[in-house]
Amino acid sequence: MEKFIRQQGLVAPLDRANVDTDLIIPKQFLKSIKRTGFGPNLFDELRYLDEGYIGQDISKRPLNPDFVLNQPRYAGASVLLARRNFGCGSSREHAPWALTDFGFRVVIAPSFADIFYNNSFKNGLLLITLDEDTVDRLFKEAEAVEGYRLDIDLEAQAVITPSGESIPFEVDSFRKHCLMEGLDDIGLTLKDQDAIDSFEKRHRTERPWLFRDGKTA
Amino acid sequence: MASQTLYDKLWDQHLVKQREDGTALIYIDRHLLHEVTSPQAFEGLRLAGRKPWRLDANLATPDHNVPTSLKERAAGIAGIEDETSRIQVQTLDDNCNSFNIEQFTINDARQGIVHVVGPEQGATLPGMTVVCGDSHTATHGAFAALAHGIGTSEVEHVLATQCLIQRKMKNMLVRVDGRLGTGVTAKDVVLAIIGEIGTAGGTGYAIEFGGSAIQDISMEGRMTICNMAIEAGARVGLVGVDDITIDYLYERPYAPNAQQWEAAVADWRNLVSDADAEFDKVVVLKAEDIAPQVTWGTSPEQVTSVNGVVPDPAAASDDTEARGITRALEYMGLSAQQKITDIKLDRVFIGSCTNSRIEDLREAARVAEGRTVAKSLKQAMVVPGSGLVKAQAEAEGLHEIFLAAGFEWREPGCSMCLAMNADKLGAGEHCASTSNRNFEGRQGFGGRTHLVSPAMAAAAAIAGHFVDVRDFAPIPTNNTQVA
Numbered sequence: 001m002e003k004f005i006r007q008q009g010l011v012a013p014l015d016r017a018n019v020d021t022d023l024i025i026p027k028q029f030l031k032s033i034k035r036t037g038f039g040p041n042l043f044d045e046l047r048y049l050d051e052g053y054i055g056q057d058i059s060k061r062p063l064n065p066d067f068v069l070n071q072p073r074y075a076g077a078s079v080l081l082a083r084r085n086f087g088c089g090s091s092r093e094h095a096p097w098a099l100t101d102f103g104f105r106v107v108i109a110p111s112f113a114d115i116f117y118n119n120s121f122k123n124g125l126l127l128i129t130l131d132e133d134t135v136d137r138l139f140k141e142a143e144a145v146e147g148y149r150l151d152i153d154l155e156a157q158a159v160i161t162p163s164g165e166s167i168p169f170e171v172d173s174f175r176k177h178c179l180m181e182g183l184d185d186i187g188l189t190l191k192d193q194d195a196i197d198s199f200e201k202r203h204r205t206e207r208p209w210l211f212r213d214g215k216t217a
Numbered sequence: 218m219a220s221q222t223l224y225d226k227l228w229d230q231h232l233v234k235q236r237e238d239g240t241a242l243i244y245i246d247r248h249l250l251h252e253v254t255s256p257q258a259f260e261g262l263r264l265a266g267r268k269p270w271r272l273d274a275n276l277a278t279p280d281h282n283v284p285t286s287l288k289e290r291a292a293g294i295a296g297i298e299d300e301t302s303r304i305q306v307q308t309l310d311d312n313c314n315s316f317n318i319e320q321f322t323i324n325d326a327r328q329g330i331v332h333v334v335g336p337e338q339g340a341t342l343p344g345m346t347v348v349c350g351d352s353h354t355a356t357h358g359a360f361a362a363l364a365h366g367i368g369t370s371e372v373e374h375v376l377a378t379q380c381l382i383q384r385k386m387k388n389m390l391v392r393v394d395g396r397l398g399t400g401v402t403a404k405d406v407v408l409a410i411i412g413e414i415g416t417a418g419g420t421g422y423a424i425e426f427g428g429s430a431i432q433d434i435s436m437e438g439r440m441t442i443c444n445m446a447i448e449a450g451a452r453v454g455l456v457g458v459d460d461i462t463i464d465y466l467y468e469r470p471y472a473p474n475a476q477q478w479e480a481a482v483a484d485w486r487n488l489v490s491d492a493d494a495e496f497d498k499v500v501v502l503k504a505e506d507i508a509p510q511v512t513w514g515t516s517p518e519q520v521t522s523v524n525g526v527v528p529d530p531a532a533a534s535d536d537t538e539a540r541g542i543t544r545a546l547e548y549m550g551l552s553a554q555q556k557i558t559d560i561k562l563d564r565v566f567i568g569s570c571t572n573s574r575i576e577d578l579r580e581a582a583r584v585a586e587g588r589t590v591a592k593s594l595k596q597a598m599v600v601p602g603s604g605l606v607k608a609q610a611e612a613e614g615l616h617e618i619f620l621a622a623g624f625e626w627r628e629p630g631c632s633m634c635l636a637m638n639a640d641k642l643g644a645g646e647h648c649a650s651t652s653n654r655n656f657e658g659r660q661g662f663g664g665r666t667h668l669v670s671p672a673m674a675a676a677a678a679i680a681g682h683f684v685d686v687r688d689f690a691p692i693p694t695n696n697t698q699v700a
């Protein structure tokens with residue numbers, strides 16, 4: 001996983017609540033058995049005017065000129081500003097894969113759906129929850145000022161605006177640690193192998209019907 | 218011990234290790250797999266040189282991509298016309314073979330939607346932790362199992378370690394008191410709940426469903442309700458154990474054997490919230506107030522009763538909501554104040570992990586019996602949730618009722634719930650669907666989904682537009698004319 005410590009990025013505002021994972025990456029692209037290559041189809045139904053399918057020549061597709069990510073001023077954005085309940089719906093990890101593949105490293109919103117939240121941190125995508133009023137203010141600033149950039153300092157847990165204002169955010173310490181170190185959490189869990197073994201042994205004795213392999217504890 | 222909620226008990230029973238940073242290692246008893254969210258996880262295992270921790274915890278079946286037409290199904294995986302779908306189903310098959318994971322393959326009689334298959338086999342048991350790379354894993358909470366969807370990284374994590382890193386959620390109780398009216402089903406209950414608390418209302422919570430109306434509902438109805446907990450933002454839905462739970466599980470293939478049964482049942486009896494357990498939030502609905510529900514928008518919370526009207530953005534509580542309503546009306550091709558019963562339909566879909574079990578099909582068949590699908594409809598299809606549901610329905614003659622009425626009778630799979638196979642809506646088409654998500658494009662590019670119960674979907678198919686199923690008296694048949 002790619003580390004995240006501190007990064008400045010151009011902000012793209014996506015003014016819409018309840019952006020679901022079907023919208024982030026439509027189902028036809030989930031047929032891929034890889035983790036990469038989803039960026040061109042991020043927000044496919046919003047970005048293009050035609051229907052997308054897997055293996056298409058993207059360069060020939062008609063773009064929706066009204067969609068925010070198609071506007072030249074937001075090209076190269078790495079911070080996505082969004083509204084409440086971002087990432088609701090399915091558990092598809094293809095959603096954060098598509099966002100990071102496109103180039104986003106940070107999403108800021110008033111709230112996120114639980115599974116999406118989990119999936120994002122496992123893929124080096126930092127999600128920042130700020131209150132509705134603050135998000136609303138950032139929307140106004142990002143829309144008003146071309147080239148609006150935010151400085152995201154994970155270590156200090158602060159979003160720093162161009163005027164120098166520092167907006168603090170919360171992030172749980174385990175996720176922060178993994179993101180800053182770029183850690184693989186399977187490796188971390190396996191350090192507790194003994195604890196898992198002994199739990200499993202006890203569990204098997206107490207509730208043998210949960211195990212079907214015929215082994216006894 | 219202090220009094221506990223059902224969720225608290227399940228959490229404690231699976232706590233391997235509490236870490237200082239507030240996260241915990243939770244042991245996973247059952248891991249269900251399907252073809253869409255597992256390939257990258259198996260690849261990850263392979264790349265890291267890791268092996269599955271415990272094989273017998275895993276059970277796989279292909280469901281999202283499998284075709285539902287007999288023609289395509291007949292030749293098994295090789296018969297899947299769409300190449301990318303075929304590769305994905307083949308990849309699951311290869312991975313299960315090479316890692317030695319039990320799979321109900323594409324044409325196994327037990328194949329089906331993973332959330333129908335698990336409970337049907339007794340592979341979901343009270344007191345288990347159940348996970349799957351699919352958000353509707355919440356379904357299994359109907360059995361007092363701690364069940365939730367996970368992403369692909371977590372699929373890999375569970376395969377490799379039999380554990381997940383979790384943080385404890387908060388407790389919410391949604392109580393439905395009283396008795397449901399005739400023609401009002403579990404689907405209407407859960408849609409009404411989502412309408413009440415919103416699609417983010419349950420974020421961060423495990424929701425337990427209780428109250429007399431829930432206690433009266435069958436296991437299949439409880440699964441329908443827990444299935445859509447995720448549409449209320451909650452990863453976990455739960456119902457406490459009672460006789461209905463235990464009776465359902467008796468003699469299922471994966472349920473405890475005869476020697477273990479008594480001990481298991483004694484253990485399961487504890488899987489209810491203590492009478493004085495405290496919840497962080499309590500929501501109460503009256504069953505009598507719930508009418509058959511229909512969604513009009515592009516989020517499950519955009520729902521009203523069949524006798525209602527499409528709302529006016531001007532009446533929204535804030536700007537974001539007003540914009541949401543306006544955009545939804547535009548996408549759905551509806552206008553404010555339009556009557557729900559005036560919405561005309563192009564297609565009807567009865568299926569999905571929400572409503573494709575035998576009781577759902579019986580409910581729809583009861584309405585369809587002796588009637589015909591409206592001529593104005595392009596298609597009405599019934600897709601059973603599993604091979605065993607299909608066989609049961611055929612044994613009862615339900616398929617004949619559907620076929621006679623003009624419905625298509627398909628092979629089991631997810632089908633038009635998310636349209637990853639050939640079953641999908643055309644742009645602008647309205648569909649009455651028994652599935653769980655009415656998101657833009659979910660059932661096909663530009664498609665317009667209205668979520669309803671199986672009985673309401675069948676009635677809408679007959680009428681060509683939405684109707685209150687309570688006005689649809691059953692047509693007397695030889696079977697029902699017993700003097």
Ligand code: SF4
Binds near residue numbers: 351630634
């Ligand atoms: S039926 Fe629909 S919601 Fe259920 S698992 Fe399949 S695609 Fe997902």
